[in-house]
Amino acid sequence: MFSEQAVNDLAVPRSTRATRTYLVSKRVLDLAAACVGLLVLSPVLAVLAILIRRDSEGPALFRQTRIGRYGKPFTCYKFRTMYQNADEQTHRAYIEAYSKGQVAAANNPAAPFKLERDPRITPLGHFLRRSSLDELPQLINVIKGDMSLVGPRPDVAYSVALYKDWHKLRLATQPGLTGLWQVKGRGRVSYEEGMRLDCEYVQQQCLRLDVQILLQTIPAVLSMRGAA
Numbered sequence: 001m002f003s004e005q006a007v008n009d010l011a012v013p014r015s016t017r018a019t020r021t022y023l024v025s026k027r028v029l030d031l032a033a034a035c036v037g038l039l040v041l042s043p044v045l046a047v048l049a050i051l052i053r054r055d056s057e058g059p060a061l062f063r064q065t066r067i068g069r070y071g072k073p074f075t076c077y078k079f080r081t082m083y084q085n086a087d088e089q090t091h092r093a094y095i096e097a098y099s100k101g102q103v104a105a106a107n108n109p110a111a112p113f114k115l116e117r118d119p120r121i122t123p124l125g126h127f128l129r130r131s132s133l134d135e136l137p138q139l140i141n142v143i144k145g146d147m148s149l150v151g152p153r154p155d156v157a158y159s160v161a162l163y164k165d166w167h168k169l170r171l172a173t174q175p176g177l178t179g180l181w182q183v184k185g186r187g188r189v190s191y192e193e194g195m196r197l198d199c200e201y202v203q204q205q206c207l208r209l210d211v212q213i214l215l216q217t218i219p220a221v222l223s224m225r226g227a228a
Contacts, residue, residue, distance in 0.1 A: 025207050030149050034142040045136060048079055048128070055124040058084030061137060066154035069174050074146040076154055077137035081125030090120060092158050098191045099162045132221045138177055150210040151176025152198040170198040173205060183216040 038045075049060035062080040065073050121129070128134040141147040147154065154175035180201040181194040189197075201209070 022205070022207055026148060026150075026210060027145075029207070029210070030142050033149055034139045038139050038143070041136060041139075044133075048133060048136075051124060052080055052122075052128075056083055056122045065157065066175070067157055067160045067171070068146055068154055069171060071160070071171055073157070074141070074154075076146070077140050079128055079134040079137060081122060081128050081134050082120045083122055086120035090118060095156075095159045096162060099159070101190065101192065135177060142177065146175075148174040148176045150178060150201075150205075150213050152179050152181065152201065166199065167195050169202050170195065173202050178213060178217040180213060183213055183220050186220070 052060040058080055060080060062078045062082075064076050064078070066076040068074045125134070138147060142149060151174045152170040160171075180197040181189075184197055185194055201213075
């Protein structure tokens with residue numbers, strides 16, 4: 001969708017781009033943590049899969065095409081939180097309005113910019129989203145190399161199609177399970193502010209920042225800040 005050169009031209013001075021040493025270290029951390037995480041969490045994953053199947057008709061695992069580094073599409077895994085064959089038009093319309101700044105903050109201090117009262121979401125799905133447990137299968141994506149532990153969240157194609165030129169900077173690195181937008185804003189900030197946080201990460205990324213974001217993710221997830 002976007003060439004590597006085009007994205008890098010928008011990115012940062014060559015002296016501040018991710019170094020090979022950092023990228024290798026990041027990949028080692030990703031593999032080690034994702035493998036251990038899947039092993040330790042396997043009982044939890046199994047229980048969640050059973051509960052999802054009992055909660056509503058359909059498979060426990062949801063597969064969706066997302067856009068990765070340099071616009072390369074990949075299959076992203078999540079636990080299913082919606083009713084089977086749910087129409088994506090509701091989300092598509094919301095994303096278009098949100099990206100244009102046409103979504104007013106809702107009367108919800110926890111997550112004023114989250115799509116509320118979405119009828120497509122199952123009863124269990126609401127809890128899975130609030131707790132971020134629906135994202136756990138993406139550890140598989142991390143092991144496959146589609147994603148990293150830390151990076152901008154992977155977008156769907158119709159969202160990427162709405163990017164301004166400077167937004168494309170977030171495609172200069174691997175998408176992640178968590179990122180600066182998630183720990184500093186999530187559903188509590190506007191679209192433009194979230195994009196600014198993601199681009200800030202791309203410009204400043206280093207192993208120290210990755211570790212800081214991972215540590216900040218734990219309390220953010222436990223408190224469910226911005227995930228209501």
